[in-house]
Amino acid sequence: MNADIKIDFINHIDKISASHWQNLNNSPCPFLRYDFFNALEKSSSVSFKQGWQAHHLVARSNNEITAVMPMYLKSHSWGEYVFDWGWADAFKRYDINYYPKLVATIPFTPVSSDKLLSSQLQVNELFETLIEHCQQENINSWHILYCNELNIALPEDVYQRNTVQFHWFNRDYKTFDDFLSTFTSRKRKNTRKERISIVQQNIKIRQLKNKEITQQDLEFFYLTYQLTYLKRGHQPHLSYDFFKQILSNMTNNILLIIASNEQEDIACALFFYDDSQLYGRYWGCTKQVNNLHFELCYYQGIEFCIQNKLKTFNPGTQGEHKIQRGFEPVLTHSYHWIKHPAFKVAIKNFCLQEQKHMLMYQQQCRQILPFKALPSNKVD
Numbered sequence: 001m002n003a004d005i006k007i008d009f010i011n012h013i014d015k016i017s018a019s020h021w022q023n024l025n026n027s028p029c030p031f032l033r034y035d036f037f038n039a040l041e042k043s044s045s046v047s048f049k050q051g052w053q054a055h056h057l058v059a060r061s062n063n064e065i066t067a068v069m070p071m072y073l074k075s076h077s078w079g080e081y082v083f084d085w086g087w088a089d090a091f092k093r094y095d096i097n098y099y100p101k102l103v104a105t106i107p108f109t110p111v112s113s114d115k116l117l118s119s120q121l122q123v124n125e126l127f128e129t130l131i132e133h134c135q136q137e138n139i140n141s142w143h144i145l146y147c148n149e150l151n152i153a154l155p156e157d158v159y160q161r162n163t164v165q166f167h168w169f170n171r172d173y174k175t176f177d178d179f180l181s182t183f184t185s186r187k188r189k190n191t192r193k194e195r196i197s198i199v200q201q202n203i204k205i206r207q208l209k210n211k212e213i214t215q216q217d218l219e220f221f222y223l224t225y226q227l228t229y230l231k232r233g234h235q236p237h238l239s240y241d242f243f244k245q246i247l248s249n250m251t252n253n254i255l256l257i258i259a260s261n262e263q264e265d266i267a268c269a270l271f272f273y274d275d276s277q278l279y280g281r282y283w284g285c286t287k288q289v290n291n292l293h294f295e296l297c298y299y300q301g302i303e304f305c306i307q308n309k310l311k312t313f314n315p316g317t318q319g320e321h322k323i324q325r326g327f328e329p330v331l332t333h334s335y336h337w338i339k340h341p342a343f344k345v346a347i348k349n350f351c352l353q354e355q356k357h358m359l360m361y362q363q364q365c366r367q368i369l370p371f372k373a374l375p376s377n378k379v380d
Contacts, residue, residue, distance in 0.1 A: 005121070006060045007129050009071070013037050016058060020065045024117040028274040030253040031106045032113055036246060037070055043242035046107050051075040055102060057130075059121060067118030069126070071104045073139070079237055081110035081317045082145045082161060082334045087347060096340060097140060102130065105145040108237045110165070110317040111279060112146045112332050124150055127158055127337070134339055145334040154335070157344060159351040161334045162358040164365065166320075166327035168298075168313035171375065173306050176299070179326065187324060187370035194291040195299060201261070201289055205300065208256045213247060217256060221268050224284025243270075257300050259285075259292055269296040271304075278305050280315035298325050320365070328375065329365035331358060 010016060013034070021034040030036060039045075046052035052072045059067035077084055080103065091098035104115045116123045123144060130142045154160060173179040180188050198205070208217060222240045229236045247254060255271040255278070267285035271278055283297050297315060305313050315322060323329070338347050366374060 002061065004061050005066065007126075007133075008058045008060070009055050009133070010058055011054050013041050013054060013056065016056070016065065016068065021068055021117070024065070024068055024119070026119070027113055027117075028276065029111065029113045030250060030272045030274055030279070031109050031111055032117065033250065033253075035249040036106075039242050039245035039249065040107055040238075043239045043245060045238045045242045046072065051078070052107055057104075057126070059118065061120070067116060067121045069104050069116045069123075070106065071102055072107065073100045074103050075099045079108040080105060080143075080145060082143070082163060082332075084143075084336075087338075087343070090343065090346075091340070094342075096342075100139055102134060102139050102142040103145060104143065104147070109281070110146055110332070111314060112148065115144055115147045123147060123335075124152055124154075127155060131337060134337070140340065141336065141338045143334065143336050146332055147334065149331075149333045150335065157337060157348075159336045159338075159348050160355065161336060161351050162355050163317070163332045163334075164329050164358055164362050165314065165317055165332055166322040166365075167330050168302055168305065168315070168327050169375070170305050170309070170311050170313075176303050176306060179302065179306065182372060182375075183326070183370045184372055191299075191325065191370075194294055197291045198259075198289075198295045203266075203289060203292065203295075204260045205295070206258055206260075207300065207304065208258065210247075210251050210254055213254065213256050217258065217268075218243060218247060220258070220265050221256060221270055221282075221284070224268055224286060225270075225282050226284075227286065228282070228284040255304060257296050259289070259296055261287070261289070267292055267296060269300070271301060273304075273308075273310065276311045278310050278313040280313070294321075294325065298322065298327070302326070323365055323368055324370050326370060328369060329362045331362060 018034040025032055041054060046054065051074055055071045055073045057069040057071050058065060077088060088098040134142055180191060183191065222243060226236050253272050253274065255273055257269045258265050259267040266287040266289065269280065270282040271280050273279065278301055280297055280301055283293060285292065301313050301315060315327065338344055
């Protein structure tokens with residue numbers, strides 16, 4: 001890295017201006033916008049109290065900001081989706097601190113993107129700087145999650161991890177039936193049966209974009225969002241104020257799909273989108289209806305992509321039930337460094353074995369896709 005570049009870490013996003021941030025951000029991804037991170041912090045959805053202390057990396061050259069990487073000091077592993085609970089448990093058994101750790105990620109958002117906003121620096125050029133910072137500040141590890149794959153030889157003590165997600169790809173479909181025509185007969189029949197059942201149960205569905213979403217709609221969404229977490233015995237990660245802020249400030253990126261029965265709203269799903277991608281994020285319901293989750297979270301999203309000529313649809317992490325509905329397995333990438341020397345070999349071996357397993361799992365998932373012929377991995 002150029003010796004003239006100076007690295008600092010800031011504990012709140014308002015220590016950098018929105019214009020500086022956005023000048024560095026060439027990605028259309030809505031989750032990399034200044035407004036998204038600002039809403040997280042201003043709503044206290046991420047904070048020291050929540051175990052998410054902002055620790056954003058800022059690079060300067062000749063007093064000009066040349067790079068930003070959103071980072072957090074973490075005192076737990078919730079909300080990351082690249083699971084390292086087993087590592088933390090191993091440290092605990094030996095009475096060694098695993099936390100704090102330094103994590104480059106978008107909180108609660110397992111979406112792959114270039115986490116470093118810069119035209120002058122590459123992520124791997126920051127590895128040594130991050131290691132030095134962790135050594136100096138008594139931070140026990142750093143992690144860069146859901147980033148673009150680094151096609152380089154990694155340093156000896158930096159490890160790659162992979163997970164598998166299921167994404168939908170638009171191969172120039174004109175209608176939902178056009179997409180279904182690529183399925184085998186049995187899978188096509190099953191999908192149509194699921195969709196017809198929604199009509200038979202007298203479910204009405206409406207799609208609302210951006211300013212079409214009223215405060216009443218948002219309040220209903222947040223009620224169902226809370227219920228989803230409470231059913232699992234957890235408190236929601238994100239506050240109502242967070243969603244209110246992004247609805248006000250991110251006026252071209254939000255889609256809310258609401259289902260009703262007998263004029264009563266009973267379920268909804270919230271999505272984000274940009275010029276090429278749809279991102280499924282949150283779902284909840286006040287009444288259980290057969291197949292409604294599939295309709296709101298998957299089929300409606302696919303139709304939205306086709307209608308708006310979006311290329312891909314990332315419906316969220318995990319969920320093998322997505323495969324039979326035409327969502328294809330893709331690898332995600334993350335990079336990790338652990339300070340404690342006694343655990344380096346074991347964690348490196350774990351990561352190497354996990355990579356092999358994930359590649360095999362991806363291929364196994366491809367074999368059970370519903371298509372007549374396996375699609376290529378590339379989409380024009």
